[in-house]
Amino acid sequence: MKDFFDTTYAELIELCRPWSVQHAKAIFRSLYKDYSLEPLNAPSLPREMVARFSEQFYLNTADIYQESVSRYDGTVKFLVRLADGALIEAVLMPERSRITLCVSSQVGCAQACSFCHTGRMGLKRQLTAGEIVAQLMLARRWIRAHPQWREERGFHEKITVNNIVFMGMGEPLDNVEALKRSLTILCETIGPNLSLRKISVSTAGHLDGIKNLLEAFPKVSLALSLHATQNRERSQLMPINRRWPIADVIAYLKEFYARANDDDRSVLIQYTVISGVNDAEEQAQGIVDLLVGLPVKINIIPLNVVGPSQFKGPEPEALERFRDYLHRSGFRVMVRYSKGQDIDAACGQLVVQHEKQAASESISRA
Ligand code: SF4
The missing domain is CATH 3.20.20.70 (Aldolase class I)
Known part of the structure; x- marks a missing residue:
């Protein structure tokens, strides 16, 4: 069975062709403009096609x-x-x-x-x-x-x-x-x-x-989570750095954006600031050295700690110093706070909480 949401318009046109390619338009409109959860109820679809599609498709x-x-x-x-x-x-x-x-x-x-x-x-x-x-x-x-x-x-x-x-x-x-x-x-x-x-x-x-x-x-926007510029620190925080060292990633991006030659485009760099780990002037200079020549906007995000963690968010003065250093070095830089701090909106928090709760319920049931 195919999922309607997993189907491209071109694929749907091909599947509708034995009846009329216009039916692909009716189904897409019903799904994406009318938000219907029953796209096969769209008016004008031939009965035989609806019967066939009901056996082939579902909507996940x-x-x-x-x-x-x-x-x-x-x-x-x-x-x-x-x-x-x-x-x-x-x-x-x-x-x-x-x-x-x-x-x-x-x-x-x-x-x-x-x-x-x-x-x-x-x-x-x-x-x-x-x-x-x-x-x-x-x-x-x-x-x-x-x-x-x-x-x-x-x-x-x-x-x-x-x-x-x-x-x-x-x-x-x-x-x-x-x-x-x-x-x-x-x-x-x-x-x-x-x-x-x-x-x-x-x-x-x-x-x-x-x-x-x-x-x-080539026109999609790219955001890169940086968090550290030196291989030793970055590999500790982000093991992916062992496979693709950050300098190689940045070198490729510099070459790609130079080729694209489009002044409106830039890479969004996300840098989560962690107290005592990556919030010193030396690390700010590391960002400058690494990113010079690449069109970027930098978002620095103070770490939002929820629950037990070996890490802690930066002091406000340290955050300000860090931002000012990058700003003085000519970068567009914004401090971004995690949205929805009262609802645990950081990635993964809710699922992890739910899993812990489910685990503790099953232990107490055992
Ligand atoms: S989801 Fe978490 S673990 Fe996965 S790449 Fe993003 S920050 Fe790293």
Whole structure:
């Protein structure tokens, strides 16, 4: 059986061809414009085709297992349950005039970054492209069903998710084929109609995946989690650095963006500041040395510690010094605080909490 959300428009056209290719348009409209969960109920579909498609297709909608809305900034965190019961996270982030959705690309993650909740789970499985698209449609349906949430933020009635960041659970480039397929579907004009420039793929530094992705989608935005510039420190925080040292990743990106020759484009660098680990002037200079010549915007994010951790967030003065150093060195730099701090919106927190709770319930039942 095929999942409708996992099907590109071109594939659907081919499948509809024995009847009429126009039916592909009706199905896509029903799915992506009317948010129907029964796309085969679209008017005008021939009965024989509906009967055939009912045997071939299903719609893997995913459902909201738990939702939390931040009282501070309206961020909504969804714990999403997939058809096999696996839980992932998706986070809706309202800003002034746009809504961004942070999606997951894997259940868990194999990369084991030492500061990350999801990394502690290990990789449970890959998501399909359809399960990635389903997160967008679930969020769009939620927005439409919550007029009060929209009104409180001053959004007009027709506002919907128009930006996507692949910064939820998982390293998207460890699932690059499903990622690329999802990008094709997300950008179908007759479908979700997102623009590639409004989709940002975040990576811990998966060089083979970056090459593969940018070759297929050179206009997609890239975000790189940096967190340290020296191999010894970075490999401790992010084991992926042992396979693809950061200098190699940056060298490739410099060459790619020089070739692209587009002044509007830059790589978003994310640098989580951890007290006593990567918040000294020496490390700020390391960023300058590494990134000079690459068009970047740098977001520095004070570590948001929840629960027991060997790490701690930076002192406000240290954070300010760090930001000013980069700023003086000519970089565009912003301090970003984790959204929805009152709802545990950092990646992996909700799933890990849920798993712990489930484990303790099963122990107490035993
Ligand atoms: S930070 Fe990203 S790549 Fe690293 S373990 Fe967490 S989800 Fe995986």
